[in-house]
Amino acid sequence: MVQREYFKQGKVDQFRQILEEGSSPEIDEYYADVKYERIAILNALGAYYSYLGKVETKQREKDDHFILATQYYNKASRIDMHEPSTWIGKGQLLLAKGDLDQASAAFKIVLDDNRDDNRDNVPALLGQACVLFNRGRYSDSLELYKRALQVHPHCPASVRFGIGLCRYKMGQFEKARQAFKRVLQIQKVLRLLWHWESWICKQMKAADETWKGMEKMQKAFEIYPYCAMALNYLANHFFFTGQHFLVEQLTETALAVSSHGLMKSHSYYNLARSYHSKGDYEKAGMYYMASVKECNKPHDFVLPYFGLGQVQLKWGDFKSSLSNFEKVLEVYPENCETLKVIGHIYVQLSQTEKALEVLRKATKIDPRDAQAFLELGELLIQSDAGAALDAFRTARGLLKKNGGEVPIELLNNIGVIHFERGEFELAEQTFREALGDGVWLSFLDGKVHSPPVDSDASSRQYNDLQFFRRLEEEGIAVDLPWDKVTTLFNHARLLEQLHDTEKASILYKLILFKFPDYIDAYLRLAAIAKARNNTQLSIELIGDALKVNNRCPNALSTLGTLELKSDDWLKAKDTFRAAREATDGKDSYATLALGNWNYYAALRSEKRGPKLEATHLEKAKELYTKVLVQHPSNFYAANGAAVVLAEKGQFDVSKDIFTQVQEAASGNIFVQMPDVWINLAHVYFAQGHFALAYQNCLRKFYYNTDTQVLLYLARTHYEAEQWQDCKKTLLRAIHLAPSNYTLRFDAGVAMQKFSMFTLQKTKKTADEVRLTVAELKNAVRVFSQLSTASSLHYHGFDEKKIETHVGYCKHLLDAAKVHHEAAEREEQQNRQRLELARQVSLAEEARRKAEEQRKLQLEKRKQEDLLKQVRQQEEDFKRIKEQWRSTEPASKRKERLQMEDEDGRGEKRRRKGGKRRKRDKKSRYEMDETEGDMMDDHGEMEDDDAYMNNQDGANQINDQEDDRADNNAHVLAAAGLEDSDAEDDAGAPSSNINRRRRAWSESDDDEPSGRQLEASPTRENSAEFPGSDGEA
């Protein structure tokens, strides 16, 4: 029994040596009668070799061992055919070799042998149970195990283990667990079992993977317990408990002892997983790769593909990653995780369609997966905001239901979509939810107000800084977590949209207080300042933004528009160029701005060389086209191009473009393009169609506050000879823009025109005449006021200018005298007409008619001889009317351009451009905003043309008046010169000329109108009759 001691002490070699000695032929002969001992020795050797064979991984050696074992067992059975232990050994051997039938036969021999108590031979029972188990007859197997346990209650733990496995196989998890527990109690050392128990627990939870667990268990049982599989499981266990070092040790051992492909694959996978979770992606990837290589069929073992895909995704190798995940998907076509990852990869590869499809499938399969909805939503934002919103909301609902924290990004996205869809209240709620508690709440709820601004505040920044510092001193924590900045910014944008600019400003300032590099906040503050016409502050803020990033194209573009607004043309051009360079010409705004710049330049130049104009227009067109090539759907560029075309007289083409832009723009809630409406109206107008589109435009876009559009409207009325409407419209415009004297002049003109028109009528009532007289008086008063008001306006200029005006005013008086006389005479005429109307009875009507006729003839004559029509203002208007009616505005425009008021026009256009821009800045989202501005400018340009028509008409009268006065010819020239000087001096030319000229012709008129009424009627007659005589 020495050998048994050796075996127990693990001294295998000695054990074998002794046994081999014991089984040598000499011993056989010597101890021929000691049967039992010899059998025992042989059996021990057989068991030893079969164990070796079982443990051995190399097939050949394994076979060798089994052969040896068979030999020993055969030898033993030759000694005694009926020795049960030999049969048991043989059975075990056959079992190890996988020969279930023979093994079963061997065990059966033992069990069927009725000698002794062999019926209850425990090893045989166990062997048979094992056979049955392997044959899948679990309940039979269980019976045998139970029997073994009854016979020998203190049998090794393996019996209970077998029971546990059978139970497990039969799906009685709870009982299996109990059995394993018992095993554990018996053999606490065997951690493996403990692991199996926990494994089973896991299986119970994840029933879908049961089959995998079974398979592994079965295999592990077969080679129990020193096989690679067991090691793998142990490793697996340690992986979950986070002991990565042990995992690596175990799996490396497992790799060393196993040659089985799948097994190795598992080992590699474990190793890779361990590195993966440690963040060592390189090694992880390597082992995943090895694992995949070992197991070529994804159906056998799919996990390494998944892991490999993940690592490749990390590396940015989307294509390979995609193919790996797709393999996983082949095995598990409904696996949500995989679908999501594939969706994600498609997004990265910008195959949006496919990504959408995959993610939609994922959300359909698992409608409770918030993550999938999140990804889906993010994907949809670009294409379908509504669907994106739904997805986000579902995600939010799911997260909330699960009691999880809803990430701020999600809420932010929901808020932004609401915002973009114009659902401001929902957006606000969402933003608030996202922001949670913080200092901003006291701003939003109006508990803390912006700081008082001292008129002579030392510095704006200092002021803001002080404000927040003070808050901190007051014990209010001014904190702003970095992840909330974006949401806070968006909230501020929302407030802006809701016109709550004050609160928005505070929020922006708060952002800047904590994150002084947040350039967008500077830009928004600058935009707010710009919208409020605070150009200086706006430029300052842009300066701050540029300090942060001096190549920020948005800041540069804004700066450009600001410079344009403050009349710094060349600087603006440079800035726009810089902006364009900063984006390598990709930013269409800067290009558009340059296009506009050229367009203005074409129309502003004082010396108006047709060549220069053409060059600028050409350049503008080129730039617009460039933008259109890059972004074929850029409204603003299209609009700009159309404007240039219209400028060149190609009305049909431009009309088409405008119409298209209008249609496109009205389909987009975010882009408001009133200008295109106006431009369209202009084109119709220029082609002779009176469109009242202006009116709609006015109401639709400008809250009725745009005097310019009112002016167009007035002009439409004027063309349609609706004088009263025209006047009313102009009065409205005056009311809106009280300091715009041009409007007053226009109103005066309208009134005069109305009077003339009434007087020309063949039939008129006394009331009409009375009204006419009143209207004329008004006109005279308006003109007279204008003259004084304009002269007033030249006071307070610098000395040089005043000097200029001293000389100028003298001429002004002369010129005005003429105008005064005209007005007075007309006044008298009308008065007489009024008298007549009163006196004339029905019998006298014929005479009156004759007189009327004469009057008409007189006017005709005047028309023919313009230079001599010194005193007939009505005539002048008639001429203007004809001009206006002309259906060829382009050529007309050019004519007009030759006139002296060009500079005023250019100036005006420029200024107006600035104004409109600022208004828009306010209401647009940043991206659109910049482009929106552009657009407005185009609109402006066109606008001004129409406006100028009106203007020109008015001016023309004066021109003629000037001309006719002998001494006025040189005065005019002088005035022109002086004006250009003044422009240079003042730095802003303004439209002085018009006003001055007007004043010039009317300055005498500011006597009280009562006096004019008293003027003698005789004089009027004398003026009229010669006229009619001449005609006759």
Place this chain on the structure above:
Amino acid sequence: MKLAGLKSKENAHEESIWAAAWVPATESRPALLLTGSLDETVRLWRSDELDLQGTNTGHCLGVVSVAAHPSGVIAASASLDSFVRVFDVDTNATISSLEAPPSEVWQMQFDPKGTILAVAGGGSLSVKLWDTATWKLVATLSVPRPEGSNKPADRSGSSKFVLSVAWSPDGKRLACGSMDGTISIFDVARAKFLHHLEGHFMPVRSLAYSPIDSRVLFTASDDTHIHIYDAEGKSMIGAMSGHASWVLSLDVSPDGAAVASGSSDRTVRLWDLNMRAAVQTMSNHTDQVWGVAFRPPGGTGVRAGRLASVSDDKSISLYDYS
């Protein structure tokens, strides 16, 4: 603090209504609402029914401003032709016709004691003061140009063109607002310019002192903001934003706790001065709201607060303020 719509009078005038003021109650009658319109008429309305009491004609071009004497006996109306007509409220007899060429006439206001009528002089860059006893021009308060400014007065109006006037409740100060957004404060007794208040850069079409604090001035501007200034200390106390377009008119409630404003965005808003936020937005008008006016307290048996608003949509709306 809230507004409740009481009555709305559609087509109260034939054209846009541009001005509104309350004529304080006299012993013989309650307070009346005075409105002026583009249709060249001035009309008087009885509260709360908004029954037409009378129509005054005699103006040419639109009526841009109306003002009532604190006694409630006389009132003034001004039109675009730059005449100011002073008339007896009850008889409509013309008391005087004022003009100070070349000055136009924009907003007008009687001083709290009723001895002076202040008229915003538009392009004359001044406020004209008329003695209400003799109806003679007693003073011209000119807005000085900021030093070093060589800005030309251009047509689009970035000038000091004077649009609006307001008396402090103690009658010592006068504030006026201009096209370029600056506000000028005058010492009336010495007829002296004191200082500018800065912060607006667009036309200030309406301003009003707080009835309970002579230092506090509220201003309404085209920049969509209402500013609150300490008119003596030259500092801006705060700003209120919320209108979507120009703020055209503004009035402070008699209790000094709220401000009402009318805007081009077609709304009337009520602002809580403690919260500095709009507490109510009335959107019953369909066009720009040119005038808002709180009824002055006093008169027999009239304690309820009233606010009237007039609009381009030719209608008058009356609200209960409580």
